[in-house]
Amino acid sequence: MLNLVWLKSFITLVQNRSFQTAAKNLGIAQPTISQHIQKLEEQLDVLLIRRGKSGCEPTKAALVLLPFAASMLGLDQRAREAIAGTSFRVGASSNIGIYMLQPYVRSFKDSKAAPSVKLVIDNNPAIASQLTRGELDIAVMEWWNPKPGFEARDWKQEPVVVIVPPDHPCARLSEIDRETLAGMTLLGGEPGTGTGRLLATFFGDNGPFPEVSMQLGSTEAVKQAVKAGLGISLVLAAAVSEEVRAGTLRAIPISGPGLAKELMVIFPDDIARHPPIANFISHLCHRDSIMDRHSGR
Template sequence: MIDLEQVRTFVAIVEAGSFQSAADRLGIAQPTVSQHLKKLEEAVGHRLIERSRAQAIPTEGGTRFLPFARTLLRVAERAQEALTDGEFVIGASSNIGVYMLQPVAAAFRSIVPDLRRFDIRIGSNQETARRLEDSEIDIALMEWWDDRAGFDAKVWREEPIVVIVPPDHRWARRAWIDKATLMEEPLIGGEPGTGTARLLQDRLGIDIAALKSGLQLGSTEAVKQAVRAGLGVSVALESAVREEIASGVLVAPRLRSARLTKPLYSIVPSHAPPGSPARKFAAFLPAAAA
C-alpha cells in the first residue's frame, strides 16, 4: 500500500531540493522525512531519491514516479473536498474554456445557488481527458471523445467551423471557396488533438496527407495572430473568431456546398449520481447553448 503522507513527503523533497527544506515545509522533523521516504521506497520497490550533502534529486525511477505522486495528492484533496464543502469542478478544452464556457457557467450558478464552491480548469483536450480519468474534475467539455469505458458522453453543441484569412487575402472578397481551393494554401494548425483534421476528412473528403501543412502553433490565439500576419490560412471554431470577424481583422469566406460543424461533448463519469452537479450541468448545457 502506498501511504499518502509518504508520497507528500517525497514530493516535498523533490520540490524543496533537500531533506531539511522538505521538513521545514511540512512542519515535521528531518528524521521523519527520511523515514517516510525509506518506507515509500520499500513500498514501491525502487530508490526514488539520490541523497547527497548538497542536494536531493530524484532518481530515474523517482522522476517517472513524480507525476503519479502529484496526481495521487490531487485526487486525495478532491476526495476530501467532495466530502466537506461539495466543490464542483468543470474541466474544459482550451477553445471551449476560453471562448464559450463562462456565460454558460455563470447562468448555471444563478440557478443552483446552493453550489458553494465552483471551479473551472482549462487545458488541452488530452489534459482534460486525463483530469477526468484521474477524478480531478467532475465533468469534461471537449472537442472529441473516444468512447472509453466508465463515462457517459453526449453532444451538447454543434459549433460551426469557419475558414479564416486576413482581409487582404485573395480569398477575402470571394463569395465562396471549395475544398480544392482550401488545399492550395498552407493550413496553420492550432492545438493538437482537437479532431479538426479528421472533420475535414470525414465531412469534405479531404485527404489529410495532401493538405499543405503550415505553422503548428498550439493555440487558437496564436493561430489568429499568424493568419492576421499573412502566414497562412486556418480553420477555427466560429465562437473563437467571432469578434475578429465582426471587427474586420479576419474574414471568413464560406465553403461551397458545406456547412461544417464540430460536435462538442460533455463527459461525466458513469458513477455520478443523477442529482449531482455534474449531471445537472450536463443536462443544462444544451438549452444554455441554444
C-alpha cells in the same frame, strides 16, 4: 497500496531538499518525516533520498515516483471535494476552453451556493487522457473516442469558417463552396483538434482535400498568421468573433450543409447523478438553449 501520508512527506521533502524545512512546512517533527521516507523506501525496496552534508537529493527512482505520488494525492483531494460537493474539475480542449466555455463557468459560479469549479484547458488528447485517469470530473471536447465507463452527450454544434485578412481576394465572398475549399491551401492550427477528421467526413474518403501548408500549434498563432497575410485557415466561428467585429479578419461560411463541429460533454458514468456534475451539465444545456434563442440559431 502506497501510504498517502508518506507520499505527502516525500513530495514535500523533494520540493524543499531539507528534512528540517519539509518537517516545518508539514507541521510535524523531523524524525517523523524521516520515518515516513524510510518506510516508503522499504515498501518500494529502493533508495529515494540521498542524504548529504549540504542537504538531501532525490535519486533517479524518486524522480520516477514523483509524478505518480502527485497524481495519487491529487486524486485523493478531488475525491474528498467531490464527496463534500465543494469543488469539481472541468477540462476543456483549447478552443472550447479559450473561446466558448468560460462564460458558462462564470455564470455557474455566480449561481447561489455553487461549488468551486476548477477549469483545466489543454489540447484535446491531453484532456481525454486526464479524464480517463480520473484527474478531471467532466470534460468538454471537440472529439472523443468512446470508452467503457464514460458517457458522452452532445453539447452544441459550432460552425467552422474560412478566415482571411480583409484585403484577401476572397474577403468579399458571402460563402465558399465545397469545390473551392478543396482546392485551397490552409494554415494548420493545433494538432488533435479533430479538424482532419471533420474534413475527411465532409469530403469523403477519397477527397480531394485542402492542402495544409504548415502546423502553427494554436488557433491564436493561426489568427496572427492570417492577419499577417501568410495564408488562410479554417477555425471555429466562436474563435474569431472578436476579430470579425473589429474588422481585422473576415469569416466566410461554407455553402451547402456547411462545416460544423459537434462539441461534446463527457463524464464518468458513476458520477453522472452526483449533484455538482448533474447541475453543471444542466446549466450548460439550459444556458446554451437560451443563448441560441437570443442569437436566432
